[in-house]
Amino acid sequence: MAAFSYICDSVAVITMSNPPVNALSSALIRAVQKAVEEAIGDFAVEAIVIRGDKGKFSAGADIREFNRLERGPPLVSLIDLIEDSKKPVVAAIEGVALGGGLELALGCHYRIAHAQAYVGLPEVLLGLVPAAGGALRLPRLIGISATLSMITTGKYVQAREALKLGIVDKVVGENTVDEAIQLAKKVIGQPLGSRQLSTLPVQCPPNVEAFLDEAMVKVKKQFRGAQSPLACVEVLRAAVQLPYLEGKKKERELFQFLYTTDQTRAQQYAFFAEREVAKWTLPSGASWKTASPQPIRTAAVIGLGTMGRSIVTSLAKAKIPVIALEQDKKQLDIGSKAVMSLLDREILKMEQLGHTEFTNSLGPVQFTLDYGKLRDVDIVIEAVFENMALKKEIFRHLSGICKPEAFLCTNTSGLDIDEMASVTNRPQMVIGTHFFSPAHIMKLLEVVHGHYTSSTTISTAMRLAKMLGKVGVLVGNCPSFVGNRLMRLYVEQAVFLVEEGSKPEEIDRALEDFGLAMGPFRMMDLAGLDIGWKARTEIGLTGPKLPIGTPARQRGSKRYSPLPDILCEKGRFGQKSGQGWYKYEKSGGRNAMPDPWLYNFLSEYQRIHNLKTHYVTQEEIIERCLYVLINEGFKVLEDGIASGPEDIDVIYNNGYGWPKYTGGPMYYASIVGLPVVLTKLEKYYGANPDIPDLKPSSFLKKLVSKGNPPLKEWRSHLGFQSSML
Numbered sequence: 001m002a003a004f005s006y007i008c009d010s011v012a013v014i015t016m017s018n019p020p021v022n023a024l025s026s027a028l029i030r031a032v033q034k035a036v037e038e039a040i041g042d043f044a045v046e047a048i049v050i051r052g053d054k055g056k057f058s059a060g061a062d063i064r065e066f067n068r069l070e071r072g073p074p075l076v077s078l079i080d081l082i083e084d085s086k087k088p089v090v091a092a093i094e095g096v097a098l099g100g101g102l103e104l105a106l107g108c109h110y111r112i113a114h115a116q117a118y119v120g121l122p123e124v125l126l127g128l129v130p131a132a133g134g135a136l137r138l139p140r141l142i143g144i145s146a147t148l149s150m151i152t153t154g155k156y157v158q159a160r161e162a163l164k165l166g167i168v169d170k171v172v173g174e175n176t177v178d179e180a181i182q183l184a185k186k187v188i189g190q191p192l193g194s195r196q197l198s199t200l201p202v203q204c205p206p207n208v209e210a211f212l213d214e215a216m217v218k219v220k221k222q223f224r225g226a227q228s229p230l231a232c233v234e235v236l237r238a239a240v241q242l243p244y245l246e247g248k249k250k251e252r253e254l255f256q257f258l259y260t261t262d263q264t265r266a267q268q269y270a271f272f273a274e275r276e277v278a279k280w281t282l283p284s285g286a287s288w289k290t291a292s293p294q295p296i297r298t299a300a301v302i303g304l305g306t307m308g309r310s311i312v313t314s315l316a317k318a319k320i321p322v323i324a325l326e327q328d329k330k331q332l333d334i335g336s337k338a339v340m341s342l343l344d345r346e347i348l349k350m351e352q353l354g355h356t357e358f359t360n361s362l363g364p365v366q367f368t369l370d371y372g373k374l375r376d377v378d379i380v381i382e383a384v385f386e387n388m389a390l391k392k393e394i395f396r397h398l399s400g401i402c403k404p405e406a407f408l409c410t411n412t413s414g415l416d417i418d419e420m421a422s423v424t425n426r427p428q429m430v431i432g433t434h435f436f437s438p439a440h441i442m443k444l445l446e447v448v449h450g451h452y453t454s455s456t457t458i459s460t461a462m463r464l465a466k467m468l469g470k471v472g473v474l475v476g477n478c479p480s481f482v483g484n485r486l487m488r489l490y491v492e493q494a495v496f497l498v499e500e501g502s503k504p505e506e507i508d509r510a511l512e513d514f515g516l517a518m519g520p521f522r523m524m525d526l527a528g529l530d531i532g533w534k535a536r537t538e539i540g541l542t543g544p545k546l547p548i549g550t551p552a553r554q555r556g557s558k559r560y561s562p563l564p565d566i567l568c569e570k571g572r573f574g575q576k577s578g579q580g581w582y583k584y585e586k587s588g589g590r591n592a593m594p595d596p597w598l599y600n601f602l603s604e605y606q607r608i609h610n611l612k613t614h615y616v617t618q619e620e621i622i623e624r625c626l627y628v629l630i631n632e633g634f635k636v637l638e639d640g641i642a643s644g645p646e647d648i649d650v651i652y653n654n655g656y657g658w659p660k661y662t663g664g665p666m667y668y669a670s671i672v673g674l675p676v677v678l679t680k681l682e683k684y685y686g687a688n689p690d691i692p693d694l695k696p697s698s699f700l701k702k703l704v705s706k707g708n709p710p711l712k713e714w715r716s717h718l719g720f721q722s723s724m725l
């Protein structure tokens with residue numbers, strides 16, 4: 001780990017090297033500082049270029065060192081040293097310049113970026129604010145409004161957009177370092193005053209105070225409960241109101257405050273958990289290290305319903321040529337139009353960001369009714385609706401048509417992968433790829449490992465996730481897999497609470513205030529109540545297959561709420577029909593309004609079923625809904641369906657709108673304390689013995705009996721398990 005230099009003509013080239021992403025560890029910062037000091041003091045050097053080794057400028061401060069940051073790495077003084085240099089310093093940005101990496105580049109007098117590079121200040125995603133001058137220099141370079149959008153979202157900005165915004169001075173297609181050296185030579189001797197960003201005035205819109213007040217309101221709403229986006233607005237206020245040096249103090253104060261919060265710890269955990277889950281290992285010993293993913297050069301998608309369309313879009317965005325197949329001409333026409341409109345929207349979005357080349361870089365999409373066209377594709381993703389018989393028919397068909405090396409994936413949210421694999425001539429190449437809607441936006445891919453699935457198939461599906469820009473999480477094959485298995489109990493608990501006297505909007509508000517993107521009732525209305533109704537009808541929980549004489553509110557020995565079924569029987573399917581748990585301005589409307597009809601209906605329902613209602617507190621809502629979900633998470637670990645708590649957390653953070661600043665459900669449980677979770681579950685189970693899902697899982701009890709060990713030790717307490725992975 002070193003910054004080493006060479007001199008090219010009169011330009012010193014300093015290379016930052018700390019594989020794999022040149023994170024600015026204390027050691028690297030010291031090394032760069034030494035190299036810059038030497039270059040400044042060397043008479044043979046007239047200009048300096050700073051670059052990163054192996055095609056990456058720098059991914060910012062070394063997050064692994066954060067627990068040692070109290071001593072403070074001297075990044076700020078290194079950046080000041082660079083900016084104060086009388087010799088011009090040029091940043092040659094390849095790959096990434098993120099966080100402290102971009103802050104360092106902003107300290108340089110000039111910035112050249114490779115066309116494929118991207119820059120950003122993603123500290124907010126780690127629960128922090130940029131604190132090495134980034135939030136003070138950037139608004140002096142690109143203005144308050146663009147800075148606000150970058151630092152509150154942490155978004156990464158491609159080189160061409162960065163050029164448009166003014167973050168970089170030039171974008172080049174190749175030889176970034178050579179170009180940087182040429183530029184450095186050209187500017188030798190020129191005055192640097194206007195290139196020292198800290199000395200420039202902040203570019204403000206008129207009435208900047210009102211602008212920032214409004215921004216604060218928006219950010220509070222957009223990132224409900226998260227502290228760091230609010231601190232980002234505060235840093236910008238400091239940039240506007242205070243001279244640079246005082247702004248720097250405020251930046252540091254805010255950073256140091258955030259640095260002590262639970263939220264930053266949770267977000268750092270979430271960051272590393274996402275990287276951890278990519279490193280899957282099977283009990284057989286096969287792992288991400290030993291298995292070789294096969295190339296995915298072409299793909300096919302079967303079915304152009306809501307999921308199929310967005311899966312096709314996702315593949316095209318990843319530049320993978322895709323063949324989309326439907327069963328009849330009418331469906332094909334409807335589906336192809338929908339895909340083209342999704343792609344148009346994506347192109348528009350990208351063009352607005354300055355990517356004029358994006359249209360050409362989409363993977364080509366071909367629409368067909370002919371299975372024969374699928375003969376040569378590398379991977380097929382079946383995305384028809386959730387009907388086992390239909391899926392099996394398709395898999396049988398694919399078996400006979402696709403080349404023997406083709407992988408067969410099913411996009412199912414919970415059906416048995418093995419049953420589908422069993423009808424094919426290649427069960428080892430069948431795998432579940434559970435996309436989340438809309439698939440071209442949502443980051444999660446649950447990769448479901450069947451009994452026969454080979455490690456090559458797993459590693460190919462995990463690579464597909466990465467190619468699509470998604471986080472792939474490997475899970476075992478059980479009904480509803482991990483995400484929906486936990487979600488079902490959470491939603492069920494919310495419905496029970498309505499039976500017991502709460503209102504949908506009270507429950508939604510409590511859970512949204514906790515930080516969830518959407519409460520369970522708004523979520524059900526959005527997804528369509530009829531989907532669950534159909535599934536329950538099919539398995540005989542309701543409808544004609546339900547044995548006569550079954551008590552309305554009981555299935556077997558468990559409590560059952562027929563409320564969602566009754567709503568469907570009354571044509572209340574949610575947003576699509578203009579009524580569900582809420583009412584909407586029209587069919588397809590999105591504005592959920594409490595519905596007096598529902599209150600009357602619930603009172604009548606409670607009367608008919610002789611239900612005793614009680615005042616349901618916000619605490620009870622949160623605890624019952626979340627702890628039942630967490631409890632099931634422990635059962636999933638016990639059953640060997642997920643290999644660790646990190647997998648469950650990554651699934652929830654990326655697929656279910658769980659607030660990342662609490663780390664995910666399992667991490668949240670570890671912060672609340674497992675003994676507390678256990679005691680509460682015991683209490684709620686005691687009061688509701690007909691809800692066995694509230695009965696604490698044996699793994700949770702075991703962990704409590706072992707003294708509430710930290711989350712990273714939970715795996716070691718699983719002991720013997722019949723792993724489904």
Ligand SMILES: CCCCCCC/C=C/C(=O)SCCNC(=O)CCNC(=O)[C@H](O)C(C)(C)COP(=O)(O)OP(=O)(O)OC[C@H]1O[C@@H](n2cnc3c(N)ncnc32)[C@H](O)[C@@H]1OP(=O)(O)O
Nearest residue numbers: 021023059060061062063064098099100122131132252275
């Ligand atoms: C008053 C005090 C002043 C203090 C000032 C400090 C201010 C500065 C703060 C910061 O800079 S915070 C860090 C901001 N940077 C980021 O958030 C970047 C995070 N990284 C990424 O987005 C991605 O990793 C990437 C760089 C885009 C690369 O993505 P890719 O998919 O190619 O690889 P990954 O699997 O994500 O990562 C590979 C490997 O590298 C590790 N890593 C990535 N970034 C960092 C980092 N900043 N620090 C330490 N380690 C990092 C990552 O964990 C992976 O490790 P392994 O899993 O392979 O061990």
